[in-house]
Amino acid sequence: MIVNGTTPVWVHPRFDAERHMAHPPEPDDVRRALEQHPDAKGMLLITPTDWGTCADIRGVAAVCHEHDVPLIVDEAWGAHLPFHAGLPTWGMDADADLVVTSVHKMGAAIEQSSVFHLQGNRVDPTVLAQREDLLATTSASSLVYASLDGWRRHMVEQGEALLGRTLDLARRARAEIAAIDGIEVYGDELVREGHAHEVDPFVLTLDVRALGITGYQASEILRDHHHVDLGAADTWRVGARLTHADDDESVDLLVRTLRSLVDDARRAETPPRVDFPSTEGLELETVMLPREAFFAEVEQVSAQQAVGRVAAEMVTPYPPGVPVIAPGERITQDAVDYLRSGVAAGMLIPEAADPQVDTLRVVRDSGA
Ligand SMILES: Cc1ncc(COP(=O)(O)O)c(C=O)c1O
Numbered sequence: 305m306i307v308n309g310t311t312p313v314w315v316h317p318r319f320d321a322e323r324h325m326a327h328p329p330e331p332d333d334v335r336r337a338l339e340q341h342p343d344a345k346g347m348l349l350i351t352p353t354d355w356g357t358c359a360d361i362r363g364v365a366a367v368c369h370e371h372d373v374p375l376i377v378d379e380a381w382g383a384h385l386p387f388h389a390g391l392p393t394w395g396m397d398a399d400a401d402l403v404v405t406s407v408h409k410m411g412a413a414i415e416q417s418s419v420f421h422l423q424g425n426r427v428d429p430t431v432l433a434q435r436e437d438l439l440a441t442t443s444a445s446s447l448v449y450a451s452l453d454g455w456r457r458h459m460v461e462q463g464e465a466l467l468g469r470t471l472d473l474a475r476r477a478r479a480e481i482a483a484i485d486g487i488e489v490y491g492d493e494l495v496r497e498g499h500a501h502e503v504d505p506f507v508l509t510l511d512v513r514a515l516g517i518t519g520y521q522a523s524e525i526l527r528d529h530h531h532v533d534l535g536a537a538d539t540w541r542v543g544a545r546l547t548h549a550d551d552d553e554s555v556d557l558l559v560r561t562l563r564s565l566v567d568d569a570r571r572a573e574t575p576p577r578v579d580f581p582s583t584e585g586l587e588l589e590t591v592m593l594p595r596e597a598f599f600a601e602v603e604q605v606s607a608q609q610a611v612g613r614v615a616a617e618m619v620t621p622y623p624p625g626v627p628v629i630a631p632g633e634r635i636t637q638d639a640v641d642y643l644r645s646g647v648a649a650g651m652l653i654p655e656a657a658d659p660q661v662d663t664l665r666v667v668r669d670s671g672a
Contacts (some may be wrong), residue, residue: 311593313341319583320499323490323511324540326626327500328359331367338371349400350378352392354536354624355490355543356507357500361398374401374426380418383411383455384506384548387463390471392502401426410506410547412458413451466548473555474505474546480559481508486515486566508544510562515569518578520650525568530561536623539578539649543624579645585638588615588629592667597632601668604657607644610635610664617665619643621651635664 315337317326328351338344347368351359361377368375377395379385383405385394395403403421407413420436422429458466481489488511494500512522523537536543544558592600592614602616612634619629621643628639643661647653657665 312590313337313344314587314590315347316587318498318500319586320494321583324580325355325357326353327357327494328353329364330498330501331360331363334364335367335370338367338373342371344371344373346374346376348376348378350380351395352379352381352504352507354381354626355509355541356381356504356545357494358392358502358504360501361393361395361400363501365399365401368401369399369426372426374424376400376402376427377404379403380406381409381504381507383407383409383413384459384463384467385410385504387459388467388471390505391467392504396421396423402432407452407455410545412455412547412549414447416445417448417452417455419452463548470546470548470550471505473550473552474508477508477546477555477558478505480555481510481562484559484562484566486569487512487562488514506546508546508558509541510544511541512565512569513540515566516574517569517572518575518649521572521575522565522569524650525565525572526561529568530564532557532561537650538621538624539580539646539651576649577645578649578651579638579641581636581638581642585636585642586628588633588636588639590630590632591634592632594631597667602665603668604663604665607640607661607664610666611637611640613664613666613669615664616667617657619653619656619661619664621646621653622655623652629664635666640664 315329315333317329319326328349334347349359349364351361365375377400379395382394385391401424405419405421407417407419408415420432422432478489478491481487490509490511492503494503512519518539519537519541522542523534526532526534534542534544597614597616600616615629615631615633615635617631618627620627628643629635643653647661653659653661
């Protein structure tokens with residue numbers, strides 16, 4: 305996203321239609337957007353994605369800097385990246401100006417341990433501190449600081465060895481899961497022009513389509529039958545993540561339960577069909593500033609009546625947490641069909657005003 309004055313400009317992700325999966329935009333996508341919007345103030349790039357695919361951060365940074373705007377990277381899932389050369393490049397090494405990392409995700413700090421990394425002079429540290437102060441708590445937690453410092457020290461002293469061991473575990477897990485009939489583990493084949501620039505090897509994205517079940521069902525079966533909780537699930541996949549805290553035992557458990565899933569899937573109900581939109585069907589038109597739509601007079605209307613209306617809320621299947629509808633966008637039939645059929649198949653939309661999506665929150669029609 306590029307912020308041009310107050311208007312966000314979406315730089316659309318690279319969409320892998322075969323896998324129904326979005327990867328971060330490429331440098332040329334960002335260049336085009338900056339050329340079309342010369343008054344843009346900066347670029348916000350999300351990488352790695354929830355499925356572990358990574359942007360060409362260095363390439364995007366070079367394009368941003370040619371246009372004299374800062375690159376801010378949401379590297380929520382990248383706390384481990386600085387500490388081993390065998391992992392994808394982290395934003396600071398790739399010339400990003402500001403990187404935001406949730407150390408509680410792939411690192412070992414306690415929840416709410418998100419940090420900024422800042423370099424160069426395109427983002428003024430005083431302005432950043434003042435804006436952060438508007439949103440942050442005034443009651444800082446010493447537990448958060450202590451766990452952040454513990455993680456930093458752990459990684460500086462032992463990170464290379466621990467993450468090197470995790471890379472070995474990831475290679476073993478990938479080989480053993482690839483041998484399971486009906487489960488595909490995504491890997492380096494995602495890295496090619498027009499798709500991902502790099503892939504985080506610790507993220508095991510497991511496609512269960514061939515088992516005839518959805519990722520939602522797989523996740524439920526693993527939890528209910530085997531007490532194994534995975535982080536992400538969507539219609540086709542579940543996601544497992546390895547960290548420096550994993551070992552042979554945890555990988556054995558994962559592989560063993562995935563083997564059982566093949567049998568469990570035979571007994572599972574046939575899942576309802578999800579109406580996937582086309583790539584274009586996911587690119588809704590922004591017709592109002594998100595802020596204006598969010599703070600406008602709103603009404604809750606049936607999902608069918610919402611088609612053609614301007615959304616006043618974010619509608620985000622979570623996990624993985626990528627919005628299908630953002631405030632200010634004109635709601636399409638494709639988006640409604642996808643969300644409603646998705647909910648019927650197990651998709652969770654926890655933050656919508658109506659998580660069942662029988663109704664949607666839209667900007668009140670002044671003529672109504
Ligand atoms: C890409 C991305 N950015 C930001 C966040 C939120 O991070 P935090 O937990 O630090 O609030 C998430 C949470 O899942 C995320 O996936």
